[in-house]
Amino acid sequence: MRIFGIRRDDLFGLMLVLPAMALVFSFIVYPVGEVIRLSFTNTNLLTRRNDFVWFESYERVLSDPLMYQVLQNTALWVVVGTVAALILGLGVGYFISFDFKINRLLRASILIPWILPTVVAVAAWRWMYHAEMGVINDMLKKVGLIDKGIAWLGEPSLVIYALSTIAVWRHLPFAALVISAAIQGIPTGLLEAATIDGANGWQKFRYIILPQLAYPLTFIGIMNLIWNMNDLTTVWGSTRGGPANASEILSTFIYSMGFNSFRFGLSSALSVINFAILLALSLTYLYVLRSAWRAEER
Amino acid sequence: MEMPRRLSRRQLVRNGMLVAGAALLTACGGSSLPQPKAAEPAKPAEAAKPAAPAADAKPASDAPKPAVPTVAPTPTAQIAAAKAGMPTITVWKFGGTAKELEYFVQWNAKFTEETGIGLEYSNNDWATKREKMLAAFQAKRIADVLLIDGQSMPDLAALGVIAPYDDLDKSLMEKWKPNFVPEIWSSTVVNGKFYGPSSYVDMGSFLVYNKDMFQEAGIARVPENWDEVKEAAKKLTKPDRAGITLSATTATNDANNLEGIAYANGGRWLDEAGKKVMIDDAGFVDALQLYVDFVKDKATPQGITETAFGQSATLFFEGKAAMWIALSYGKAIQQSQGRPDDFPMGMVLFPRQAKPTGFAKPAATIMTPTAAVAISALSDKKEAALKYADFWSRAEVQAGWDGSVIRGRVPALKANWETETFKKIYPDWYELYKAGKMFDGSLPMPSFPGLVEAEKQLSTAMQQAILGQMSAKDALTNAAKRAQGIVDEFSKV
Numbered sequence: 001m002r003i004f005g006i007r008r009d010d011l012f013g014l015m016l017v018l019p020a021m022a023l024v025f026s027f028i029v030y031p032v033g034e035v036i037r038l039s040f041t042n043t044n045l046l047t048r049r050n051d052f053v054w055f056e057s058y059e060r061v062l063s064d065p066l067m068y069q070v071l072q073n074t075a076l077w078v079v080v081g082t083v084a085a086l087i088l089g090l091g092v093g094y095f096i097s098f099d100f101k102i103n104r105l106l107r108a109s110i111l112i113p114w115i116l117p118t119v120v121a122v123a124a125w126r127w128m129y130h131a132e133m134g135v136i137n138d139m140l141k142k143v144g145l146i147d148k149g150i151a152w153l154g155e156p157s158l159v160i161y162a163l164s165t166i167a168v169w170r171h172l173p174f175a176a177l178v179i180s181a182a183i184q185g186i187p188t189g190l191l192e193a194a195t196i197d198g199a200n201g202w203q204k205f206r207y208i209i210l211p212q213l214a215y216p217l218t219f220i221g222i223m224n225l226i227w228n229m230n231d232l233t234t235v236w237g238s239t240r241g242g243p244a245n246a247s248e249i250l251s252t253f254i255y256s257m258g259f260n261s262f263r264f265g266l267s268s269a270l271s272v273i274n275f276a277i278l279l280a281l282s283l284t285y286l287y288v289l290r291s292a293w294r295a296e297e298r
Numbered sequence: 299m300e301m302p303r304r305l306s307r308r309q310l311v312r313n314g315m316l317v318a319g320a321a322l323l324t325a326c327g328g329s330s331l332p333q334p335k336a337a338e339p340a341k342p343a344e345a346a347k348p349a350a351p352a353a354d355a356k357p358a359s360d361a362p363k364p365a366v367p368t369v370a371p372t373p374t375a376q377i378a379a380a381k382a383g384m385p386t387i388t389v390w391k392f393g394g395t396a397k398e399l400e401y402f403v404q405w406n407a408k409f410t411e412e413t414g415i416g417l418e419y420s421n422n423d424w425a426t427k428r429e430k431m432l433a434a435f436q437a438k439r440i441a442d443v444l445l446i447d448g449q450s451m452p453d454l455a456a457l458g459v460i461a462p463y464d465d466l467d468k469s470l471m472e473k474w475k476p477n478f479v480p481e482i483w484s485s486t487v488v489n490g491k492f493y494g495p496s497s498y499v500d501m502g503s504f505l506v507y508n509k510d511m512f513q514e515a516g517i518a519r520v521p522e523n524w525d526e527v528k529e530a531a532k533k534l535t536k537p538d539r540a541g542i543t544l545s546a547t548t549a550t551n552d553a554n555n556l557e558g559i560a561y562a563n564g565g566r567w568l569d570e571a572g573k574k575v576m577i578d579d580a581g582f583v584d585a586l587q588l589y590v591d592f593v594k595d596k597a598t599p600q601g602i603t604e605t606a607f608g609q610s611a612t613l614f615f616e617g618k619a620a621m622w623i624a625l626s627y628g629k630a631i632q633q634s635q636g637r638p639d640d641f642p643m644g645m646v647l648f649p650r651q652a653k654p655t656g657f658a659k660p661a662a663t664i665m666t667p668t669a670a671v672a673i674s675a676l677s678d679k680k681e682a683a684l685k686y687a688d689f690w691s692r693a694e695v696q697a698g699w700d701g702s703v704i705r706g707r708v709p710a711l712k713a714n715w716e717t718e719t720f721k722k723i724y725p726d727w728y729e730l731y732k733a734g735k736m737f738d739g740s741l742p743m744p745s746f747p748g749l750v751e752a753e754k755q756l757s758t759a760m761q762q763a764i765l766g767q768m769s770a771k772d773a774l775t776n777a778a779k780r781a782q783g784i785v786d787e788f789s790k791v
Binding site: 044045046047049126129130131132133148149150151152153154155156239240241242243244245256259260261262263 | 603609788
């Protein structure tokens, strides 16, 4: 039996997916489409302008002298944050995958940075970093490494690294737990065979464990890429893009353009650029790592 | 032998859900008080003579206190209002000190009790106030009453978010106006229209100093010009203490401090026609150079580009800085940080350069309210909202700002300047007020459409100069160029 030319069984299936599709359309497709549409306008809530201007908004943001610095800062922020989270996550994940007694406690407590609200974490880090009142400088002074406080968030050459530390601290638990779970899933037979063949610890890690982690590492890499690229709270809550624009990244620039000056046309153009960069990076990353997956599949 | 009792997984989940549910219920129903957030310690005030050391303004604990109602609003009041056919209005406040937030809650209850009008009152984050209001306005879910700052008003007025009282009820304006300090009344006038009565303003800029440290360093009188401030800062600097602390983050308050000094040096954001950005003029350049000089003299703490005004206050009250460049909110932060009443704090208007260099007439101070009662243009309960504004314009309701409850704010009502408490707590202010000098030459803080973004350019220039990336002149020239683009674009409003 057919209703509107659709088989009854198919119609039932369609009815089941319809709510999900409606949600996806309402909360993903429509807003993304709207951002793209706005990026071709000069929408400004204060001047009440909303004309279609083709690529004028893109031209304006790309010709802004600050844009070059923003892109540079964003690249540094994303690369440092992602690479550090991957390397440290691998190390910590490897360690907690062992059956040490302490690891039960570690696996639970490692989640604290992950579950703490970002705003709270950022506020705490701001105080910890402070040159005069922060606990980090205090400790460094006590062990004799420095004699004057370092302005981690107030020094342009340090600020991105200091902020990346916060981001890595937040994202590390996720990476470590995923990697730890993946390592625990590796058949013990493989490792035992390698031991019988005389492989040492490094060789087992390099030739057996690491290749098995290609998928989880790709996943963690992409997730970190996306999180860092879109992270507003860490940077805005700590420095608002300062000092002297040294931590102005795409997400803070977009926010500032949209909510400080109500220029939603420019803000949307920046968002589309952000999206395009993220897409390109993710695809490149996937392309580069495809050979590792193939090796794993073989 | 009794076996230890083990929970099954199902029991664990069930019990866990019960506990979580109970916790949720407690959280929802446990407190009927609107929970004031300890948001940005907004801006309070104490003024003083520009030259002589400030007289002891002992925060009179024995001073008479206004009768603050102790009833807190409860949902029952709203239900009762609804039952009685009275409307319930939504009120959003932004920022404020803990004392103020308590005060608002208590008097709000009195308002409901008196008028029968229900209130849905909430305190919101200061730093994201524009985002919240804008998003709510777009979604047509904005509060009926917004307790906001004067600097946000031009943008909100231009957007049509707030309605001028001139169009709502002129007779109320006529009733209120004679009771207010005229300069404070004018601080919420935009394009000739009045957007809301306030209970206080914050003024800038001030030099806060530690009297004991002055004495210990042999400084007999408070600096009277910039050179003397620089000298005093150098003299007061020790290995574990900065001579002077200032804030140079991108927060608005930090820009306001510099603006206060620059305006007193004859600087202005815009020329007289309000079209050309003038922050690259000598008025601003020299003020910024003063900051740079403090840093070059190594008289400031480490990391002032990461030190916001609240952190500067902490450095001062912790004895890690002998002087502090602040707005008039010194005593309010003292109160909100729970510092002792007898802290040896002195406060004077920030001294001027011996010969002001800006193109305009030096301003005595700049000021802005931070909780003016503005009414949403979208409100369909404007009558009730007007009653709320009228209530908050009454002398007995505003009485707490004379220093008896809330410290460090410059009261808006004339009546508050005449109370015994006020005279006792702020003798210097009272003297200046009676002599007609307190507000003489004071201007509203800069406010024009696009100000927030323009101020960010100023903050960036401030940081570039302080960090030695550029000279003060070059940094401000760049900032002026960028700010000009913003002003040009927004002048089409």
